[in-house]
Amino acid sequence: DAGVIQSPRHEVTEMGQEVTLRCKPISGHDYLFWYRQTMMRGLELLIYFNNNVPIDDSGMPEDRFSAKMPNASFSTLKIQPSEPRDSAVYFCASSLSQGVVETQYFGPGTRLLVL
Amino acid sequence: KQEVTQIPAALSVPEGENLVLNCSFTDSAIYNLQWFRQDPGKGLTSLLLIQSSQREQTSGRLNASLDKSSGRSTLYIAASQPGDSATYLCAVSGGSYIPTFGRGTSLIVHP
Numbered sequence: 001d002a003g004v005i006q007s008p009r010h011e012v013t014e015m016g017q018e019v020t021l022r023c024k025p026i027s028g029h030d031y032l033f034w035y036r037q038t039m040m041r042g043l044e045l046l047i048y049f050n051n052n053v054p055i056d057d058s059g060m061p062e063d064r065f066s067a068k069m070p071n072a073s074f075s076t077l078k079i080q081p082s083e084p085r086d087s088a089v090y091f092c093a094s095s096l097s098q099g100v101v102e103t104q105y106f107g108p109g110t111r112l113l114v115l
Numbered sequence: 116k117q118e119v120t121q122i123p124a125a126l127s128v129p130e131g132e133n134l135v136l137n138c139s140f141t142d143s144a145i146y147n148l149q150w151f152r153q154d155p156g157k158g159l160t161s162l163l164l165i166q167s168s169q170r171e172q173t174s175g176r177l178n179a180s181l182d183k184s185s186g187r188s189t190l191y192i193a194a195s196q197p198g199d200s201a202t203y204l205c206a207v208s209g210g211s212y213i214p215t216f217g218r219g220t221s222l223i224v225h226p
Contacts, residue, residue, distance in 0.1 A: 004158075043159075043204065043216040056213060091158055103149060104214070106158035 004107035006092050012113045018080040021110045023092030024073055033104065034067055034077050035091040043091075049075065050097075082114045117142045119207055121217035128224055134192040136220045138205030143183045150179050150190050151204045153219070159204065163190070195224045 005024040013019055025032050034046040047057040052069045060067070064083070069075040079086055089111050093104040118141045128134060138148070147166050151159040163172045163179040165188070171180040178191040192199060202221045206214040 042218045045213055048213070093159075103161040103164045104159075106151075106160070108158045111156075 004092055004094055004105050006090075006107035006110050008110060009108065010111045010113075012115065013082055014115050015083055016081045017114075018078065019082045019086075019112060019114075021077040021079075021090050021092075021112070023075045023077070023107060025075070025092070025094030026096075026105055027073065029094035029096045029105070030072075031095045031097055031104075032069060032075050033091075033093040033095075034075070035093065036088045037091060037109070038088045046077070079112075082112075084114045087112055087114050117145075117207060117209055117215040119205055119215050119217040121203075121205055121220050123220060124218065125221040126223070128195060128222075130195060130197060130224055130226050132195050132224075134195050134222070136190040136192070136203050136205075136222070138188040138190070138217055140186045140188075140207045140215070142207075142209060143186050144209055145183065146208045146210065148179075148181055148188050148208075149206045149214070150177075150188075151206060153202045153204060155201075162203075195222075197224050197226055199224050 007022045030051050033048040037043045046059045047067045049069045067077045089109045091106050091109045093106045095104045120139045122137045149164045150162045152162050153159045165172050165181045176193040181188045200223050202219040204219040205217045208214045
């Protein structure tokens, strides 16, 4: 398996623009997580899905952020409108749970810079 | 709310030393604890996962221990190598399955 795939790897945009980050989880995994990592706050969980259903989005900073998982092999994280404070590395991770909590596999991340 | 603390925040050691990285958490009602490695500009790679019923896990030169009652875990790295240079993060998962990450320990092993 190719692992968790994220695109784009780098994104530079101007304040106010819409940003869409994409993630393809490992085939067969039933959990998908979106994280944000900054120097100031470390690694924060934004939202996670189980079987394509959002379970907890309490980490989503505000209404400008939205995430979808239309099928088991694809998820998006959208920021509209983007702001400079959204600049961070965004990670997607997936895992397989078979009654016990399994390890998470992380993608390489999308480095977002909002000017 | 679970809080995870990692000490030290940074560590620089000569090659060959045995290392201990520490992780502490405030809520002992956990399902598991994981240690991850993150290389600069890269994602996280899971090193070891310890279920709440376990006391330790080993993989090669790495050994992780878990003491739930005291809310502590240690990652032991034997005979450190320059290739071990990275940031090491500890993550604790509880009943909600939401992992809480520490801020990490940045390790440099110099030749």
